[in-house]
Amino acid sequence: MRYFFLFIIVFTYQLSAQPKVALSTVALNATVYIGTDAYKNSYFITKMAFYKQGPDGTFVFKDFSLGPIEKVDLINPLKIMLFYEQTNTVVFVDNRLNEVERITFNNVPEFVNIGAAGNAGNNRLWVFNIDTQQLELYDYRLQRKLQTSLPISGKLTALTSNFNYCYLLFEDKLATYNVYGSFLSEIRMNGGDFIVQNDEDVWVVKSNEVFRYAEPGLHSPEKPSEVKKIKLPEITVKQLHLTQDFLYIYDGKTLHQFTNNQPKN
Numbered sequence: 001m002r003y004f005f006l007f008i009i010v011f012t013y014q015l016s017a018q019p020k021v022a023l024s025t026v027a028l029n030a031t032v033y034i035g036t037d038a039y040k041n042s043y044f045i046t047k048m049a050f051y052k053q054g055p056d057g058t059f060v061f062k063d064f065s066l067g068p069i070e071k072v073d074l075i076n077p078l079k080i081m082l083f084y085e086q087t088n089t090v091v092f093v094d095n096r097l098n099e100v101e102r103i104t105f106n107n108v109p110e111f112v113n114i115g116a117a118g119n120a121g122n123n124r125l126w127v128f129n130i131d132t133q134q135l136e137l138y139d140y141r142l143q144r145k146l147q148t149s150l151p152i153s154g155k156l157t158a159l160t161s162n163f164n165y166c167y168l169l170f171e172d173k174l175a176t177y178n179v180y181g182s183f184l185s186e187i188r189m190n191g192g193d194f195i196v197q198n199d200e201d202v203w204v205v206k207s208n209e210v211f212r213y214a215e216p217g218l219h220s221p222e223k224p225s226e227v228k229k230i231k232l233p234e235i236t237v238k239q240l241h242l243t244q245d246f247l248y249i250y251d252g253k254t255l256h257q258f259t260n261n262q263p264k265n
Contacts, residue, residue, distance in 0.1 A: 033250035147181030
């Protein structure tokens with residue numbers, strides 16, 4: 001009987017240490033996978049055009065004069081943000097990818113040279129000014145800055161955000177700011193390839209490994225952010241997207257869907 005219980009303990013530990021198993025895999029021909037919504041529509045970029053494909057149909061937005069799409073923000077699926085770094089422009093499209101608004105920062109009263117952007121809601125954008133190395137909360141209707149951070153040292157690698165927080169990944173740190181432009185926390189790390197946010201947690205992809213940082217906005221020496229390495233099968237993590245229930249990973253040919261449960265040690 002003692003050996004039976006020992007077997008159960010060892011077997012349970014081995015199960016918890018197993019990598020996630022994909023719920024489904026679907027072939028996807030895309031240059032960049034952006035994400036999948038609750039209705040199973042997939043968003044992706046192919047040859048500088050932005051696509052939405054799924055049960056709702058197939059829709060496309062393209063304006064090659066703007067250059068390549070640097071970032072797509074799906075936080076509001078009814079008003080999707082596209083950022084074109086080459087032409088310093090943000091375009092908003094609706095759920096059928098019809099253009100609804102365009103902000104060309106070369107033409108605003110106070111010129112802003114943007115290196116990254118995110119949707120902050122209520123006619124606002126998170127923008128990173130690469131001339132001043134400052135994060136700005138910008139009202140594009142009023143055409144003015146609402147909040148501006150102090151200058152931030154380092155080379156920006158990626159930006160992700162929601163309506164309350166903005167997370168900036170640099171070569172040596174992950175910095176968090178709130179909607180008032182106030183610095184909240186800084187987590188030192190040795191680089192990363194890109195980041196995504198979900199439920200105020202930040203997921204960092206580095207060298208084909210995925211790490212979840214729990215609520216980095218609350219990080220402090222007294223209460224450091226909990227870090228979990230996500231156990232995955234041996235696949236290439238080219239792009240990653242998170243929803244409340246699912247984790248999607250695109251390997252360049254196939255879109256893998258996993259459950260988004262809390263990772264275990």
